[in-house]
Amino acid sequence: MLKKILILCPLVMMLSACATGGDGAASTPAGGQSTxxxxxxxxxxxxxxxxxVNELNNMTIWKTASQAMTSEQQQNVQTKVCGCVSDKAPESVTAVDLANAAFNTQARTQIAAKAIDKTITTCLAEVSK
Known part of the structure; x- marks a missing residue:
């Protein structure tokens, strides 16, 4: 129970800090995205x-390529690939998906899996150049 509370606290604090307009609607920050x-x-x-990282480790191409790397090199490549995937993930989902991801853990997991599937191969190629 304590773990759930600790996870929800930052979300509650962020939501409580949201600005609202005079009509009660949430403001839209620079960049055009809602809170x-x-x-x-x-x-x-x-x-x-x-x-x-789990998805990457299950890929045949990664298993083959990582055999020729030291563990430090593997860690560096995983960090770069997963950073790339994290950056590209929001581009591969809809605004509705992003809203669902904010509040629904199960939806967030499904959306993350879909985003990883769409971007991981591209990121592997980018990092390997």
Missing amino acids: TQQLGVSALKMAVNAKC
Whole structure:
């Protein structure tokens, strides 16, 4: 129970800091994203980063390529690839997906998996250049 509370505290604090307009609507910060979408992007990036290494380790191409690397090199490449995937993930989902990712853990996991599938091969290619 304490773990759930600790996870929800930052989200509650962020939501309580949201500015509202005179009509009660959430303000839209620079960049055109609503606060909900920004929360969704952050939540999605965290979920993607957490799942990326596992997905990468299950790929045949990674298993083959990593055999020729030291563990430090493997760690560096994983960090670069998963950073790339986290950065590209929000581009591969809809605004509705981002809003769902902000508040729904199960949806966030599914959206993260979909985003990883769409971006991991591209990121592997970019990092290997």
